[in-house]
Amino acid sequence: MKEEIIIAGFGGQGVLSMGKILAYSALMENKEVTWMPSYGPEQRGGTANVTVIVSDNSISSPILNVFDTAIILNQQSMDKFESKVKPGGTLIYDPHGISHKPTRKDISIYTIEAVSAAAEMQNAKAFNMILLGGYLKIKNIVALESVLKGLHKTLPARHHNLIPVNEQALLKGMEIVQAAE
Amino acid sequence: MEEVRLMKGNEALAHAAIRCGCDGYFGYPITPQSEIMETLMAEKPWETTGMVCLQAESEVASINMVYGGASCGKKSMTSSSSPGVSLMQEGISFMCGADLPGLIVNVQRGGPGLGTIQPSQSDYFQATKGGGHGDYHLLVLAPYSVQEMADFVDLAFELSFKYRIPAMILSDGVIGQMMEPVVLPPFKPRFTDEEIAKNSPWALTGKPSSRKQNIISSLELDPALMEEHNVRRQERYRLVEATEARYQEFMCEDAEYLIVAFGSAARVCQKSVELLRQEGIKAGLLRPITLWPFPTQTIQKYARQVKSMLCAELNAGQMIQDVRLAVNGQVPVEHFGRMGGMVPSPEEIVEALKKQL
Numbered sequence: 001m002k003e004e005i006i007i008a009g010f011g012g013q014g015v016l017s018m019g020k021i022l023a024y025s026a027l028m029e030n031k032e033v034t035w036m037p038s039y040g041p042e043q044r045g046g047t048a049n050v051t052v053i054v055s056d057n058s059i060s061s062p063i064l065n066v067f068d069t070a071i072i073l074n075q076q077s078m079d080k081f082e083s084k085v086k087p088g089g090t091l092i093y094d095p096h097g098i099s100h101k102p103t104r105k106d107i108s109i110y111t112i113e114a115v116s117a118a119a120e121m122q123n124a125k126a127f128n129m130i131l132l133g134g135y136l137k138i139k140n141i142v143a144l145e146s147v148l149k150g151l152h153k154t155l156p157a158r159h160h161n162l163i164p165v166n167e168q169a170l171l172k173g174m175e176i177v178q179a180a181e
Numbered sequence: 182m183e184e185v186r187l188m189k190g191n192e193a194l195a196h197a198a199i200r201c202g203c204d205g206y207f208g209y210p211i212t213p214q215s216e217i218m219e220t221l222m223a224e225k226p227w228e229t230t231g232m233v234c235l236q237a238e239s240e241v242a243s244i245n246m247v248y249g250g251a252s253c254g255k256k257s258m259t260s261s262s263s264p265g266v267s268l269m270q271e272g273i274s275f276m277c278g279a280d281l282p283g284l285i286v287n288v289q290r291g292g293p294g295l296g297t298i299q300p301s302q303s304d305y306f307q308a309t310k311g312g313g314h315g316d317y318h319l320l321v322l323a324p325y326s327v328q329e330m331a332d333f334v335d336l337a338f339e340l341s342f343k344y345r346i347p348a349m350i351l352s353d354g355v356i357g358q359m360m361e362p363v364v365l366p367p368f369k370p371r372f373t374d375e376e377i378a379k380n381s382p383w384a385l386t387g388k389p390s391s392r393k394q395n396i397i398s399s400l401e402l403d404p405a406l407m408e409e410h411n412v413r414r415q416e417r418y419r420l421v422e423a424t425e426a427r428y429q430e431f432m433c434e435d436a437e438y439l440i441v442a443f444g445s446a447a448r449v450c451q452k453s454v455e456l457l458r459q460e461g462i463k464a465g466l467l468r469p470i471t472l473w474p475f476p477t478q479t480i481q482k483y484a485r486q487v488k489s490m491l492c493a494e495l496n497a498g499q500m501i502q503d504v505r506l507a508v509n510g511q512v513p514v515e516h517f518g519r520m521g522g523m524v525p526s527p528e529e530i531v532e533a534l535k536k537q538l
Binding site: 020023024027032033034035036037039059060061062063064065066 | 185187212213298354355358359360361362445448449450451452453455524526527528529
């Protein structure tokens with residue numbers, strides 16, 4: 001198993017931490033993993049993206065040009081990364097930030113209304129966990145229990161009371177992700 | 182068994198510094214290596230191992246604090262990124278002139294000048310050919326994973342104290358910022374006063390009546406004596422070149438085409454070799470781990486085996502000079518590089534190598 005993922009959106013949306021939680025979850029299953037962020041001025045309101053690779057075997061390049069899956073959260077990232085999904089690969093996007101829908105026919109495309117679902121949950125911070133849930137529904141590369149275990153590891157003890165909310169968000173994402181029309 | 186953790190290269194290096202018995206870190210923040218000092222300050226090692234961590238007023242001050250600590254036989258280090266390391270060159274030259282051990286970490290970014298904050302390998306010349314004034318070398322280690330960012334700290338100090346040559350860990354923004362699983366090295370105590378007196382008899386520890394005064398200086402007004410110092414230093418360099426070159430081979434055994442790359446570029450090239458092999462092209466990767474001493478003899482060996490070599494670097498062509506010196510015209514050696522903070526994709530290097538077929 002090897003999955004090469006790019007998650008791309010605005011700085012501040014939780015793109016990097018979503019990637020980190022995914023990476024940690026994979027580590028809980030003793031998989032090999034790399035997490036490579038775009039860093040610097042992007043983090044202050046511009047576009048931000050992170051490349052996460054999860055594999056059963058050792059990982060060579062942490063920097064890639066094409067991806068198995070792209071999770072896309074704004075139009076700039078759609079313009080940049082739609083063409084970078086491997087033929088037969090997967091593209092998941094939140095229609096909220098997208099003005100021009102993806103047009104490729106050779107990949108599987110899914111939508112997930114994570115922004116509105118987070119608003120419904122009255123928890124804007126749940127956004128990235130909803131996305132992660134949606135992604136794991138489509139690509140079951142790590143078990144939900146491993147994500148929860150990963151959260152236990154990454155969150156400081158004083159925030160462990162937030163784990164049930166995160167679990168709800170993951171389940172919400174699994175529920176609302178759907179194939180694009 | 183130590184736990185496997187997920188960490189940035191910079192964070193792993195900071196943890197490793199505490200664990201290897203480092204006595205003092207002196208630095209000044211600069212992207213993309215600021216997590217090194219951030220991690221140290223968060224860990225507060227002065228409360229546990231007694232390691233001093235200090236944010237100096239500048240890079241110039243940092244390297245001179247390292248000089249001071251090293252003069253006393255202490256494991257002293259600093260870290261910075263390219264523009265900051267340029268500021269340190271005078272102090273590094275003085276340390277080499279005084280034959281002091283120490284560790285300088287350069288998490289390189291694009292240059293010249295302030296350049297960009299993105300990854301680069303354009304300080305290869307500066308790191309391996311001296312950098313400051315005078316005939317000198319640093320021991321240069323080039324990590325290509327988060328694990329090596331952790332492992333090379335102890336190795337750098339070991340080599341540096343063994344040969345009394347400052348060591349440099351030459352990393353870059355990719356390896357510094359990337360997160361990977363890492364197993365941190367075990368804790369090692371800091372040197373005791375007795376160990377310093379025994380293993381570093383040159384150190385300034387307060388003069389006992391039993392020996393002559395120790396003097397740490399790079400100044401010698403008598404040129405004949407200065408030449409002698411230089412000759413002895415060069416003899417040590419020859420010994421290091423003969424014994425300490427380190428490298429890693431990846432699919433080299435039957436290779437017809439050899440890619441030579443270090444650090445983050447080697448990670449990208451490893452993928453390129455996988456892609457080339459899928460197409461039936463017999464490519465291999467040789468990764469110098471020490472950039473000085475350079476694995477010249479290994480390159481010479483492959484010059485007799487392969488049809489051509491490709492040097493892939495995040496610069497305009499720097500390590501290629503050492504590769505060509507080793508190959509000495511036996512096979513063509515081409516260069517592929519990206520500059521200014523751009524990192525090539527594995528496919529770009531595949532295309533570059535295919536031009537040699």
